[in-house]
Amino acid sequence: MLYGRLRPYLNKHDIASFSGVCSTDILVFEASVLVANVLVDKFFNLPFFIEYVVANSKGINLPRVSEETVLNTTFPLPPLLEQQRIVERIEELFAKLDEAKERLQEVANSFAVRKAAILHKAFTGELTQQWRRENGVSDESWEEKKGEDFFEYVTSGSRGWAKYYSDKGSIFVRMGNLNHGTIELDFSDIQYVELPDQVEGQRSKLQKNDILISITADVGMIGLVREDMDAYINQHVALARPKNDLYAEFLAWYFVSDVGLQQMQNKQRGATKIGLGLQDIRSIILKIPTLSEQHEIVRLIDDLLARERAAQQAAEQALASIDLMKKSILARAFRGELGTNKASEASALELLRQVLAEN
Structure with missing residues (x-):
């Protein structure tokens, strides 16, 4: 029976099926006529045994348990x-x-x-x-339309906003706030910006029902703005604002589906194309019921x-x-x-x- 005495919390043990030698960090227990090795192997998995050897090991970075400690365990x-x-x-x-x-x-x-x-x-x-x-x-009621027909406004964020970073102010939506397979924005990690009164980025201020799309590197992550908020997007995110006669949540889920995502990924492909352009979004085709x-x-x-x-x-x-x-x-x-x-x-x-x- 082999038992690893180094870092006993890892609970490494096995029944040897071969002859040979081992390092000093492995304890070797010979079989007894009173107990089967396979039962000892099961015993070593008991939570109370693991807690016992961990509590009685010596050392901080490389804790070890002694042979004597293991042998002193009460075994039914x-x-x-x-x-x-x-x-x-x-x-x-x-x-x-x-x-x-x-x-x-x-x-x-x-x-x-x-x-x-x-x-x-x-x-x-x-x-x-x-x-x-x-x-x-x-x-036959589903009508085929291009993005330019159902989006009234498509834009992307401005560059050079790092100088406006702050611990408070407006939310600055980045690619890390979007995910695949969902339309919910992830605000577990928020960056804020404080903008001067006159700044070109005002055009990318978010409104309720805006659809956000990642357009560089990991293309096609989606987020739906469910309520008006004081927030802006960076240059790696596009803002697509649906027309009033369309259901924004329907459109957002469309882009998450394989039907919409495949279109975006196809438009990204190419020897020199590393992202998705705003015109690519405007040209996406969707059948709308x-x-x-x-x-x-x-x-x-x-x-x-x-x-x-x-x-x-x-x-x-x-x-x-x-x-x-x-x-x-x-x-x-x-x-x-x-x-x-x-x-x-x-x-x-x-x-x-x-x-x-x-x-």
């Missing part, structure tokens, strides 16, 4: 036959938990895929197909994504609980609570007496 010793049953029961329960963990991880990891599928259906008309039938709206259908699409997106987020969060919470369940199983195993004991078997103490008598 069941009969040999029960040891095997304990190990088999632990491995059986762990296998079931690992299978559940794999499935839960798939649910948690597939959120982005399911989200992309919802948005694709939303902007190809599939999501509201039933709604159109129920409301007598023709499938009636205003009432735009609202229905956004309602469905919000509802479906809320359900998907709930499923993802539930999966992540269940994943976290699996590790706790494994610790609980180990603790119960070494308390004899897994139903593996048999009263008819000789105790480990009797076996120990027999071994001592023979020697």
Whole structure:
């Protein structure tokens, strides 16, 4: 049995399947006729054991635990036959938990895929197909328009604003405040600016329903301005202001979807083109349904994504609980609570007496 004494909080241990030598930072424990190595290996995973060796290690930067400390640990010793049953029961329960963990991880990891599928259906008309039938709206009602037809104003931020940086004042929206896969602005890191009364950047002051688009480097990150605010954008962000007869949230989600994002990425491609121009945004083509259908699409997106987020969060919470369940199983195993004991078997103490008598 091998046990890493350096940084015991890492809990490194294994059953050697080969012969050889090892460094002094690895403790080697020989097998005993009283206990199976595989059971000791399970014992080393007990939270109380890990806490014990960590608390009794020496050193600050490179803490180590001594062989004596490990050997002084209290080890519950069941009969040999029960040891095997304990190990088999632990491995059986762990296998079931690992299978559940794999499935839960798939649910948690597939959120982005399911989200992309919802948005694709939303902007190809599939999501509201039933709604159109129920409301007598023709499938031909979607009109193809260019950005210049549905945006009344497109601009980007001014350069050289670093000299106006401040600890207070107006919010200065940068690319770090935008994200892929969402239309919400991220203000976890805010930069402020204090502007003189007369400055050219006033044209990029934000208004409610403005759509913000990253136009350099990581092109196509989107943010929707949901309320009027004292804020401006830098030169790496474009401001696209929808016309009044269009639903801004619908347009914002369109640019997040693969349908809209692909157009922006295609316009960025080229040997010398390193970003997205304002004219590129004005030339983006979008099929626009009636205003009432735009609202229905956004309602469905919000509802479906809320359900998907709930499923993802539930999966992540269940994943976290699996590790706790494994610790609980180990603790119960070494308390004899897994139903593996048999009263008819000789105790480990009797076996120990027999071994001592023979020697």
